[in-house]
Amino acid sequence: MKTLFNTLPLLIPMLLAACSQADLRATGDLGVVIEREQGSAQIVNTSKPAMLSRIEGLGDLSHASVVFSRDQRYAYVFGRDGGLSKVDLLQDKLAKRIIQAGNSIGGAISQDGKVIAVSNYTPGGVKLFDADTLEQLAEIPALYGEDNKLSKVVGLVDAPGQRFVCSLFEGNQIWLIDAKNPRQPQVQKFQNIGKQPYDALLTPDGHFYAAGLFGEKGLALLDLWQPEQGVKHILQDYGKDDAQTPVYKMPHLEGWTVAGNWLLVPAIGRHEVLVVDTRDWSLARRIPLAGQPVFVMARPDGRQAWVNFAFPDNQTVQVIDIKDFQVVKTLQPGKAVLHMEFSPRGEAVWLAVRDEDRVMVYDTETLAETARLPAQKPSGIFFSNRANQLGL
Amino acid sequence: MKTLFNTLPLLIPMLLAACSQADLRATGDLGVVIEREQGSAQIVNTSKPAMLSRIEGLGDLSHASVVFSRDQRYAYVFGRDGGLSKVDLLQDKLAKRIIQAGNSIGGAISQDGKVIAVSNYTPGGVKLFDADTLEQLAEIPALYGEDNKLSKVVGLVDAPGQRFVCSLFEGNQIWLIDAKNPRQPQVQKFQNIGKQPYDALLTPDGHFYAAGLFGEKGLALLDLWQPEQGVKHILQDYGKDDAQTPVYKMPHLEGWTVAGNWLLVPAIGRHEVLVVDTRDWSLARRIPLAGQPVFVMARPDGRQAWVNFAFPDNQTVQVIDIKDFQVVKTLQPGKAVLHMEFSPRGEAVWLAVRDEDRVMVYDTETLAETARLPAQKPSGIFFSNRANQLGL
Numbered sequence: 001m002k003t004l005f006n007t008l009p010l011l012i013p014m015l016l017a018a019c020s021q022a023d024l025r026a027t028g029d030l031g032v033v034i035e036r037e038q039g040s041a042q043i044v045n046t047s048k049p050a051m052l053s054r055i056e057g058l059g060d061l062s063h064a065s066v067v068f069s070r071d072q073r074y075a076y077v078f079g080r081d082g083g084l085s086k087v088d089l090l091q092d093k094l095a096k097r098i099i100q101a102g103n104s105i106g107g108a109i110s111q112d113g114k115v116i117a118v119s120n121y122t123p124g125g126v127k128l129f130d131a132d133t134l135e136q137l138a139e140i141p142a143l144y145g146e147d148n149k150l151s152k153v154v155g156l157v158d159a160p161g162q163r164f165v166c167s168l169f170e171g172n173q174i175w176l177i178d179a180k181n182p183r184q185p186q187v188q189k190f191q192n193i194g195k196q197p198y199d200a201l202l203t204p205d206g207h208f209y210a211a212g213l214f215g216e217k218g219l220a221l222l223d224l225w226q227p228e229q230g231v232k233h234i235l236q237d238y239g240k241d242d243a244q245t246p247v248y249k250m251p252h253l254e255g256w257t258v259a260g261n262w263l264l265v266p267a268i269g270r271h272e273v274l275v276v277d278t279r280d281w282s283l284a285r286r287i288p289l290a291g292q293p294v295f296v297m298a299r300p301d302g303r304q305a306w307v308n309f310a311f312p313d314n315q316t317v318q319v320i321d322i323k324d325f326q327v328v329k330t331l332q333p334g335k336a337v338l339h340m341e342f343s344p345r346g347e348a349v350w351l352a353v354r355d356e357d358r359v360m361v362y363d364t365e366t367l368a369e370t371a372r373l374p375a376q377k378p379s380g381i382f383f384s385n386r387a388n389q390l391g392l
Numbered sequence: 393m394k395t396l397f398n399t400l401p402l403l404i405p406m407l408l409a410a411c412s413q414a415d416l417r418a419t420g421d422l423g424v425v426i427e428r429e430q431g432s433a434q435i436v437n438t439s440k441p442a443m444l445s446r447i448e449g450l451g452d453l454s455h456a457s458v459v460f461s462r463d464q465r466y467a468y469v470f471g472r473d474g475g476l477s478k479v480d481l482l483q484d485k486l487a488k489r490i491i492q493a494g495n496s497i498g499g500a501i502s503q504d505g506k507v508i509a510v511s512n513y514t515p516g517g518v519k520l521f522d523a524d525t526l527e528q529l530a531e532i533p534a535l536y537g538e539d540n541k542l543s544k545v546v547g548l549v550d551a552p553g554q555r556f557v558c559s560l561f562e563g564n565q566i567w568l569i570d571a572k573n574p575r576q577p578q579v580q581k582f583q584n585i586g587k588q589p590y591d592a593l594l595t596p597d598g599h600f601y602a603a604g605l606f607g608e609k610g611l612a613l614l615d616l617w618q619p620e621q622g623v624k625h626i627l628q629d630y631g632k633d634d635a636q637t638p639v640y641k642m643p644h645l646e647g648w649t650v651a652g653n654w655l656l657v658p659a660i661g662r663h664e665v666l667v668v669d670t671r672d673w674s675l676a677r678r679i680p681l682a683g684q685p686v687f688v689m690a691r692p693d694g695r696q697a698w699v700n701f702a703f704p705d706n707q708t709v710q711v712i713d714i715k716d717f718q719v720v721k722t723l724q725p726g727k728a729v730l731h732m733e734f735s736p737r738g739e740a741v742w743l744a745v746r747d748e749d750r751v752m753v754y755d756t757e758t759l760a761e762t763a764r765l766p767a768q769k770p771s772g773i774f775f776s777n778r779a780n781q782l783g784l
Contacts (some may be wrong), residue, residue, distance in 0.1 A: 004584060027418040028464025028779050029505075047462050047505065070439050070736075072420025072464075090416050111739045113439065160693045161757050205652060206693040225695065225715050261599060261653070276551075284588055292623075301598040301782055302554045303617065323617050344462075344780035346552060347503045356535075365553050387420050388736035388777045390693055 022050050027384055028070035031341070033352065033359055036061040036379035038359035041077060042375060043089055046204045046343050046350070046383060049361055049371050059083040060176075062378055064107045067122075067253075068087060068387035069131060070113025075382070076131075078107040084118060086134060086355045089384065096134050100127055108158040108392060115182045117164045120144035124150035126166055130180050137182040144171030154212055155200025155253065157391045159224055167197035167211045167220075174211060174222055174231055175198075192232040193220040202391030203263075203278065212253050213239065221281065234281040239268060255295040259302035259322045260305040261385075266293035266307075273307060275325060287325050290316050295339065298322070299364055300346035308351075317351065319367060333360050352378035419464035419776055422481050423733070425744065425751055426469075426772035428453040433469060435481055438735050438742070438775060441753055441763050451475040451491075456705050456772055457498045457646075458577065460779035461523060462505025467774070470499040476510060476525060481776065492519055500550040500784060503737055506557075507574045509548060509556045518544035518558055518567075520574050529574040536563030545594025546644065547603055547784045552614055558611075559603045566592075566603060566614055573715045581770035585612040585623040591645040594783030595655075597632035602655075604645050605631065626673040631660060647687040651694035651714045654687065658685035659700075665699060667717060679717050682708050684714060687731065690714070692738035693757055699741075700729045708742065713758060725752050733773035744770035 032053075040056040058064075060081035074095065075228030077085040082101035106119045109131060116129040118127040124142040129135065143153040151171035158164050164177040173260055174193050176187040180253040194216025202209050202224075211220040221232045228269050257264050263276040267286065273293050279286045290314025298305050305320040314336050319329040335355035342349045348370065351360045354377050361371040386392055422444075427522035430449040450456075452473035459468050466487060469477040472707040473491035479486055487649040493512040498688050500509050501523060508521040516534040521527065526770040534543040543563035551557050556569040566585050570578040587607025594616075609631030613624045649656050655668040659678065665685050669676045683705025690697050697712040706728050711721040734741050739764065743752045746769050778784055 026461075026463035026465030026482060027420050028460075028776065029462050068420075069418075070421050071418035073418035111738075160695065162739065206695070207652075252425045303552065303598070340687045345505075345782055347554065356556075360538060384420065385777075385780045388780060390737055 001181070009045040012108075016360075019140070023188075026091055027089055028344075029141075029384070029385040031074065031381060032066050032075045032087065032089075032352075033375050033378050034064045034382075035376045036064065036065070038380040039376040042378075043075075043087070044359075044373070046348070049348075050375065051373055053373075055087050055091060055092070055094055057094060057097070058085050058087075059097075061104065061379070062346060065107040065148060066380070066382035067107060067392055068384050068385075069109070070384075070387055072384040072387045074131075075384070076107065076109065077212050078104055078306060079117060082120065084116070084134060091239065097181060098129075098134050100129070100136070104368070105152075105154060106156055108156050108164055109129065109251070109387075110158055110164070110179055110182075111160055111162050111390070113387070115162075115179050117177075117179070119156035119166050122151045123207065124155055124168075124170075126151050126156065126164070126181060130182075131153060135191070138175065140175075140183050140185060140187060142168050142171060142175075144168055144173060154198055155209075155389055156236050157200065157202040157209070159202060159209070160206040160390060165200070165202065165209045165222070167193075167200050169198060169214075171194055172196065172215075174220060175207065176222075176224075184252070188227065190227075190231045191223065193222075194218065194233060196315070201256050203255040203258050204389070204391060206376070207392040208278070210234075210253070235276065235283065237283070239264070239272065252294075255293070255297075257296050257298040259298035259305060262322065264296045264298065264305050265297055273305075273320070284379070285325060287320060289318055289327065290330060297342065299349070300342055300344065304328075304364060306340050306349060311336075329330075331362070331370075334358070339380045341383055344383065346386040350381045352381050354379055406685050417528050418483055420736075421776075422464065422483075423742075423773060423775040424458050424467045424469070424479065425767050425770050426453050426456050426458070426774075427768045427770035428456065428771040431471075433467075433479065433482060434770075435465050435467075435479070436522070436751075436765070441740075441765065443765055443767075447479050447484070447486055449486060450479075451489075453623075453771070455497065457749075458772070458778070459499060459501040459784055460774075460776050461501070462779055463780045464776040466523075467526070467776070468499065468501065468508055470496055470510060470721050472496060474512065476508070476521065476526060483490065492521070492528070495555035497544075497546055498546050498548055500551055500556055502556070502571055502574075503552055503554050503782070505779070507554075508571070509550070509571070511558050512550035513544045516544050516560075518545055518548065518556070518569065520571060520577060522574075530577050532567075532577060532579060534560050534563060534567075534664070536560055546590055547601075548603070549592065549594040551594060552598040552661065552782060553731070554672055555616075557594065557601045557614070557779075559585075561590060561606075564588065564607075566612060566697075568602065568614075568616075568619060576606060580619065582614065582619075585614075586625060589618040593645040593648050596781070596783060597648050598782040600670070602645070622744055624735065627668065629675070630657070630666065638681045644686075647685070647689075649688050649690040649697060651690035651697060654714065656688045656690065656697050656712075658688055665697075665712070677711060677717060679719070681710055681719065682722060682728070689732050689734065691734055691741070693705065695755060695766070696720075698732050698741060700732060703728075708732070723754070723759070727763075728749070731772045732769070733775055736775065736777035741771045744773050746771055764773075 102119040151168035156166040197211035198214040199210040291309030334353040495513040543560035548558040589603035592603040683701035
């Protein structure tokens with residue numbers, strides 16, 4: 001006992017030093033890798049690169065998407081089962097998890113980081129939550145038509161001015177939601193914007209909201225700088241040739257990308273990417289590719305776009321040089337490349353290669369592999385710098 | 393003694409919990425406020441908003457600039473006295489400080505975050521340092537002409553591809569520095585680019601490097617996507633009318649900004665901002681303002697530009713709506729508004745109001761003041777999301 005007591009003055013500083021070191025982690029170079037099949041997510045560091053920990057019990061992560069808190073400490077994971085999970089990137093643990101709906105398709109975080117919005121299929125609508133406590137602040141049922149049916153809600157994004165924008169699939173509407181008072185959100189509704197909007201994107205500058213249409217050709221475009229002008233119909237020739245094409249073959253618009261003045265769009269059912277001039281929303285050119293593109297993602301500086309493909313070509317990734325719109329490299333990372341994410345300043349890109357159970361890292365200038373990390377059926381990769389981006 | 397021993401099982405967990413909480417700080421919403429006169433810097437949190445700590449002993453902070461480590465844990469402060477200080481944002485302390493030259497003008501951090509570059513007046517040149525240890529990796533003397541004089545180096549920025557770009561004031565050159573091997577950097581030199589480049593900017597996409605000329609009118613423009621095309625001379629009419637205007641009246645190009653396709657430039661010696669179309673580098677229009685603009689800064693979404701002014705109008709700030717290039721608000725925050733910094737997603741802007749000894753925060757949509765923080769003669773504000781940006 002004397003011995004133990006003598007060690008006390010040493011013991012306590014040692015403990016303090018130890019825990020102090022253990023806890024010191026910055027959050028600027030962190031990320032989350034979704035492992036869909038087992039409902040887990042890895043917390044990763046993009047500087048090393050390395051896996052830091054695995055968080056389990058996140059539910060059904062099909063089509064899972066992730067946004068980050070303003071301070072980049074927390075990742076909010078939106079699951080298909082209506083689950084909303086708040087993951088603590090500093091303590092490697094699930095901070096909180098709620099089931100907020102029966103079937104959910106995605107979410108967003110407000111410009112000031114204080115409000116989380118989730119878009120639901122059942123019950124159709126949008127719910128707002130306190131980003132800190134996950135307390136529900138408001139529910140906005142997606143009512144449409146004379147008999148007040150509920151519509152599936154898709155294409156939810158945050159927009160400048162503490163707003164959210166979303167689309168009603170059955171309702172054929174785009175809603176502009178002002179969440180300055182998140183307990184009493186104000187909704188501006190745009191009716192008859194086109195048949196069955198199924199997904200949407202916001203340009204990175206928060207200026208234009210474009211919804212893809214399943215029920216007809218073309219896109220619905222809303223200028224958020226001049227919403228009073230209403231929704232326009234653009235790219236009349238864009239869409240699927242066969243009206244019977246099932247929706248799961250439709251490319252998701254988060255797979256679209258803006259590089260400089262160019263919007264790059266996967267051509268539906270074709271082996272090409274369409275290049276749209278965002279100055280007049282005209283089709284500028286078509287780039288032939290190795291398969292049906294799924295995600296077309298621009299390097300942060302807009303000089304390159306990386307493209308992955310639908311089965312049976314999903315072992316291939318192609319790199320387009322935006323300077324002359326030529327394919328400069330065709331890579332074969334492995335079976336089922338499902339997702340890609342660039343490092344904040346674009347020197348590296350991470351690929352989720354599901355059927356090889358690994359994440360691969362490439363140098364975007366040499367186009368050579370620089371690292372690979374084990375992951376269990378990785379399906380999505382999201383880095384914490386998304387906290388600083390609009391329209392996600 | 394018995395009592396103390398009984399408390400041990402309680403004491404240790406309490407200590408662990410306490411220090412654990414104390415150390416847990418994310419770095420996504422941090423920033424640094426430069427207090428020039430006393431050579432100190434505040435570490436601030438932009439979510440609260442609040443001052444977290446003050447770091448002293450940073451030397452001469454005239455024209456001080458700041459870049460952030462890739463993980464956003466460290467701020468690198470470049471002082472006029474050649475000092476390079478590494479501030480730990482998690483532990484609120486000066487992690488390391490070196491004097492690397494006699495007279496320095498600014499610095500940058502490489503795309504991968506591993507190399508710090510500093511541009512020096514005396515001795516004229518660029519030095520590269522290990523971002524972790526601050527060990528010097530390379531020195532690049534700014535030699536020019538037949539008798540190998542040393543030139544002042546200005547307008548140093550990072551560029552994609554692990555490169556840096558800078559200009560030689562007396563040398564009339566632009567240098568493109570490949571730092572892939574930072575101990576043996578490769579320098580591509582562009583000669584006779586115009587008389588006396590005094591500052592420069594890189595477009596946010598890393599595509600164009602533009603150097604302002606003190607010795608003649610116009611700008612020197614280098615297309616980093618096609619450097620083989622050499623340096624072009626643009627905006628022939630831009631510059632000072634009086635060749636004798638001293639350099640300290642020349643607007644610094646970090647005061648220039650790109651919003652969408654538009655480059656906004658302070659007109660030298662005039663009460664207006666010039667709007668340049670970056671698609672062809674032609675002068676699109678002039679916006680009349682309340683004084684001689686110093687900093688013209690675009691909100692991250694490019695919808696607004698905020699402008700501060702030179703004495704005697706430096707108590708005024710004007711807000712331009714980029715939609716129609718009209719001044720929508722004239723603010724009077726206080727005496728000597730020296731600098732402005734937007735929050736990462738642009739919902740707020742911070743103003744350094746030197747002669748009022750305060751920092752003021754404004755909501756960028758309502759244009760109303762939302763907070764003010766005490767600061768001792770604040771002269772510059774830098775937020776940690778700069779870690780994710782190119783060309784700083």
